[in-house]
Amino acid sequence: MDGTVNIYMRPIEGVTVTIDLDSIKIVGFLDRIKVPAPKGDGTDYRGSQQSPPFSPSLNRITSVQPDGPSFTLSGHLVRWGSWEFHLGFDVRAGTIISLASVLDVDKGNFRRVLYRGYILELFVPYMDLTEEWYYRTFFDAGEYGLGLSAVPLQPSTDCPANAVFLDAYLAAHDGSPVKMSNVFCIFERYAGDILWQHTEVGIPGKVITEVRPEVSLVVRMVSTVANYDYIVDWEFTQSGSIRLKVQTYHICVVCCLWLVLVNLILVGLTGLLKVRGSVYTHMDQISDEEYGILVAENTIGSRHDHFLTYHLDLDIDGEANSFLKLTLQMTKVDAQESPRRSYWKVISEKAKTESDARIRLGLDQAELLFVNPSKRTRVGNTIGYRPTASRILC
Ligand SMILES: [Cu+2]
Structure with missing residues (x-):
C-alpha cells in the first residue's frame, strides 16, 4: 500500500490468474510484463492526510427547517407538496420510484406521471485492448447490484442536516433478511435558487415583483462499486418535473460523465479513478495513445464510458x-x-x-x-x- 489507503493507485500490472471456480484451483498463471507500481505518495484522498489542505476552509453551512420537513412518510409512500410516490429498494436497481403522481388542485385528485422508474443498467467498458484489461466491461447494476452496493449514508455529510434516513432489507443467499441501515435519505433542497420571478415596471407608478423560491425534494442513494461511487438522486420539483441525476467525478478527473434528463430524469458519480501502471513518467515518452492519459508518474487513467440506461414506464x-x-x-x-x-x-x-x-x-x-x-x-x-x-x- 506504500502508505496510502488509495489502493486503486497502486496497480500491479501484467499478472493474470485463472481460477476454476468448481474446484477452487488456480489453473493458469501469467506474469506477462514488468511495470513499476506507481508510488503511493500524494494519492491518499483523506483530508486529514493532506498537507497543505486541498482548499482554504470555509465557514460552516447548514440547512435548517425550524418547523420540520414538509414531507410525510407513510410506510414507503412519500407525500410532499403536490407530489405523491412510492419509494422502493431493489438489490439490482437500487432506488425504484413508482406510482409518482401530481395533485390536481382544481380537481382534488392525483394524476399519474410515472408508473415505475429505475436505473436498468450501468455499463462501464474500458477502452484498453491489453491482455489484462480487454475484458473489463463491467455491468455495475447487473453484476454488482446498485442496491447491494449501497453504503450507509452519513448525516450532515452525505445528506444535509434536514434529511430523514430510511433502512432497507434484502434477502441473503440463505434467504435470511439482512438489514441495510440508512441506504436512503430524503430531504428538501433549497440552494438559494429561484423557481419563478417577474418584476413588472411597465405599469406607471408601480413596481411589482413576484418571486418563488426553488425548493425541491430529493431521494438519495449512494452505491459504491469498487473504485466508483454513484450518487443517485431522484429530485421532485414544485413545478412538476422529476430529475434523475447520476454523477461520477473521479479524483484526477480523467473521465467525468454527467448525464441529465431534466424534467423527467437525472444520476452523481464520484470516487476514484481506475488506473493502469505504466513504464512512462512523462507524456514526451508516449508516441501512441496508450489507452489513456498519464495522470502521474507510472500512472495512466484509462479511457472508458459510463452508459446509463433507464427503465421509465410512464403513465x-x-x-x-x-x-x-x-x-x-x-x-x-x-x-x-x-x-x-x-x-x-x-x-x-x-x-x-x-x-x-x-x-x-x-x-x-x-x-x-x-x-x-x-x-x-x-x-x-x-x-x-x-x-x-x-x-x-x-
Ligand atoms: Cu469513470
Whole structure:
C-alpha cells in the first residue's frame, strides 16, 4: 500500500490468474510484463492526510427547517407538496420510484406521471485492448447490484442536516433478511435558487415583483462499486418535473460523465479513478495513445464510458401514451407575405412503432414529448411530459 489507503493507485500490472471456480484451483498463471507500481505518495484522498489542505476552509453551512420537513412518510409512500410516490429498494436497481403522481388542485385528485422508474443498467467498458484489461466491461447494476452496493449514508455529510434516513432489507443467499441501515435519505433542497420571478415596471407608478423560491425534494442513494461511487438522486420539483441525476467525478478527473434528463430524469458519480501502471513518467515518452492519459508518474487513467440506461414506464395522466418528436423547420417567406425572409415552425411527428421512436441524442434541435392523446387541457392543448437530456464527456 506504500502508505496510502488509495489502493486503486497502486496497480500491479501484467499478472493474470485463472481460477476454476468448481474446484477452487488456480489453473493458469501469467506474469506477462514488468511495470513499476506507481508510488503511493500524494494519492491518499483523506483530508486529514493532506498537507497543505486541498482548499482554504470555509465557514460552516447548514440547512435548517425550524418547523420540520414538509414531507410525510407513510410506510414507503412519500407525500410532499403536490407530489405523491412510492419509494422502493431493489438489490439490482437500487432506488425504484413508482406510482409518482401530481395533485390536481382544481380537481382534488392525483394524476399519474410515472408508473415505475429505475436505473436498468450501468455499463462501464474500458477502452484498453491489453491482455489484462480487454475484458473489463463491467455491468455495475447487473453484476454488482446498485442496491447491494449501497453504503450507509452519513448525516450532515452525505445528506444535509434536514434529511430523514430510511433502512432497507434484502434477502441473503440463505434467504435470511439482512438489514441495510440508512441506504436512503430524503430531504428538501433549497440552494438559494429561484423557481419563478417577474418584476413588472411597465405599469406607471408601480413596481411589482413576484418571486418563488426553488425548493425541491430529493431521494438519495449512494452505491459504491469498487473504485466508483454513484450518487443517485431522484429530485421532485414544485413545478412538476422529476430529475434523475447520476454523477461520477473521479479524483484526477480523467473521465467525468454527467448525464441529465431534466424534467423527467437525472444520476452523481464520484470516487476514484481506475488506473493502469505504466513504464512512462512523462507524456514526451508516449508516441501512441496508450489507452489513456498519464495522470502521474507510472500512472495512466484509462479511457472508458459510463452508459446509463433507464427503465421509465410512464403513465402520463393515464396509461395510453404517445411519443412525439417535435423538430424545427426553417421556412422561407414570400416577399409579398412579410418583410421577413424566413422563420422556423414546429413539425410534430408521432412514433407509430418502437423503431420510429428511436432517437439519437445530440445537438439536433428537437423537443421530445410523452403525451396522453385522449386528455386535453381546458383550451385543448395536449397534456404531456418532456424529457430532456444533456451529456458532457470530458
Ligand atoms: Cu469513470
